[in-house]
Amino acid sequence: MLSLLERQQAFQAMLLASSSDERQAGIAVYRNNIRAALTLALRLSFPAILRLLGEDCFRAHAARFICAQPPREGDLHLYGDAFAAALAGSPLAAALPYLADVARLDWAAHRALHAPLAALLTPQALRAAQGDSVFVAQPSLSRLTLRRDARAIWTAVLEQDDAALARIVPDPGEIHVMVMRGLGGLEIFEVSPEIFAFAGALVQGLTLEQACAGMGDAEAAEALGLCLTRNLFTGFTPTGREELPCP
Amino acid sequence: MAPPVSAGIGLRLPHHATFLASKPDTGWVEVHSENYFSAPALAVLTRVREDYPVSLHGVGLSLGSADGVDAAHLARLRALAERIEPVLVSEHLAWTGVNGVHLADLLPLPLHEDSLTLFCRNVERTQEALKRRILVENPSTYLRFPESTIPEPEFLTELTRRTGCGLICDINNIHVGAHNHGWNAHTYLRALPAAAVAEYHLAGHMAGDGATAGLLLDTHDREIAEPVWALFEDALSIIGPRPAMIERDAHLPPLADLLAEAWKAQTMLERSAANALAA
Structure with a gap:
């Protein structure tokens, strides 16, 4: 048997x-x-x-x-x-050639919409951060590098806007996109390669000092400002600890 | 805490808005646990829970898998149960995959001493994790394995004896199984341990065609058939009144139609309770 x-x-x-x-x-x-x-x-x-x-x-x-x-x-x-x-x-x-990138956008949006809405980063948490503190990203956040035409196609297809779809010119050039669930629902926004790399470094657990390496002060301030105003992060964890307790 | 001995409905996502807006007169609701593991749906269920007893009915824990219960899935279920404080938590006499795969269907279990031992172990582990008794539902099945040696109601009876779990008696599944395997539905009902039955399920089915011709399929996509209502009446005589749930998962009708079926079940429950008192 x-x-x-x-x-x-x-x-x-x-x-x-x-x-x-x-x-x-x-x-x-x-x-x-x-x-x-x-x-x-x-x-x-x-x-x-x-x-x-x-x-x-x-x-x-x-x-x-x-x-x-x-x-x-x-x-x-x-x-x-x-x-x-x-x-x-x-x-x-x-x-x-844009198909896989449209699928990645679909998946990022799906993932964002089903993720918990985590607490926002507070001024108190910012004040308490140490030099070796590591940012904790929104659980809904995805960072995507896509063909430029893929985002336009994704939007036109979901809006069932055939006229807009017909006007899209094939464009394999790269764009960098953040997808997340914000207070008002799904948020998708394009960022510069520098800000994309900076946010990625923080998401991957580098400290602020490490993420800023090689950047000018103004550039670093702009990148950090966007991360904070877009609520990409929920809090901090000291280096060496895997994650904060659930906010 | 148990749900009232009344009829409830399976609450599905397309009915969320209507349900919350109208707050219909139904004794309780049951939801598929896995649909509320994600945040937006959980927020809705939390609101429903403010006004109704909620039962969590799982389809993905795979209690019959030879490689055991998925610890991550069990942890999510425990977190949901702690948040919702359900009146009942239930699963199926089934498995959904092995070697880390989940096939999203309730697959048939060979019924023999080894599978009984395994299933009991997984139920006990679940009950320990949830710190509560769970219910196990008799499944709809479409084939039997030659190595099976224990009839399904005996398997369920021994499961309740060894683990202390309760049972969902799914009337439609018994009807479907009786057709597909040549069982006698009344013999099946009489073989179940009545004291362990804590809930009934009622649902619609259809006849298979093409590759599935000759079988009845537990589709949950239409009204409850008259033979199933008749078998429910028999179950009320044999087992007694218990909370009863109207399940619909596809081709969802307006919420009012589901509530009408629940009202029919409610009437039958009340008549059964009155008959028991008079006897």
Whole structure:
């Protein structure tokens, strides 16, 4: 007799196989249920990709992705972080070079909208910060480097503005974008490469002094000012401690 | 604390605004736990909880997985339960994946002594983490494994005896299972430990077609069928009145239609309670 683990491994592999013997009605039910639930999760997380590709094409790509990279979490809000990379590696990417970046924007927006709204950085916390303190980023924050046309396409597609979509000129030039959940909802804004790098250094745990290395005083002040006014950070943790208690 | 012995509805996201605005007359609500792990939905549920008893019904804990319960998932469930203080917490006699995979469906468990031991261990671990008793629901199933040696109601009975957990008796799942596997639904009901049943579920189903022809599918996408209402009536006689939940997960009707089905269940519960008093 198969052990329980062996049975479950074999059953799972059968459900995830790209094709299987569908003559067994019971197997077909589970395969259909899984594909429907996971495709729905991807549809909800990638609305712009769904509209760009259309129903059939989206379903086909979702089906391949589900078989290749099934969820690793029971919470389906977390499923799909690798979908953009999968699209980047698909044959579609040659014809639609902006596609993966549109998917990354979809995912960043989805992630932001489902993240907790953390407390804002207070003047008291700023005063208490030490030289070796490390900024704690908003849990909803994503930093993206995208093709310039991808953001315009994403916006036009979600607004269903066909005229705007038709006017977009292909532009592979890079832009740097922050995506987060603010007090008023989803916030997406473009920043300079210097501010993008500065914020990234802080997000990755460098101290303020380290993040400012190589920057002039005015440049550093502008970068820090934007980080504070945009509420990119929620507090500080001393170097060496992994994170603050939940605000 | 338990929910009132009354009918409640499964509260789903498209009904949030209407529900909060109208505050309908329903005894309690049940939600899928995993839908409230993220912040915006949790804020809504917190508001609902101010006015209604809430039951947390999980679909992702995978109590039947041979590689155990996902600690991170259990931690999220515990955090949600601490925030919401639900009247009930429940899961399914099922698994959703192994080796770190979660397939988003309630997969059938081979029923034998090894799987019973494993399932009991996972239920005990969950109850210890949540510091409370949980309920386990009989699943809808579409195939059986040749190595299964324990009938499903006996498996559930032994599970409650070993772990102290309670049961959700899903009437539609019994109806679907009886059709798909040739069980006798009344024999199934009589084999359940009545004292452990703490909740009923009622939902709609459909007949499969194409590759799934010949099966009944537990789809939660339509009204409760008459044979299921009839089986509920029988369950009330055999097991007795318990809180009853109307489940709808797809093709959601207006909230008023769900409440009408809940009202029908409520009427049956009250009649059953009156009959029990008169007897």
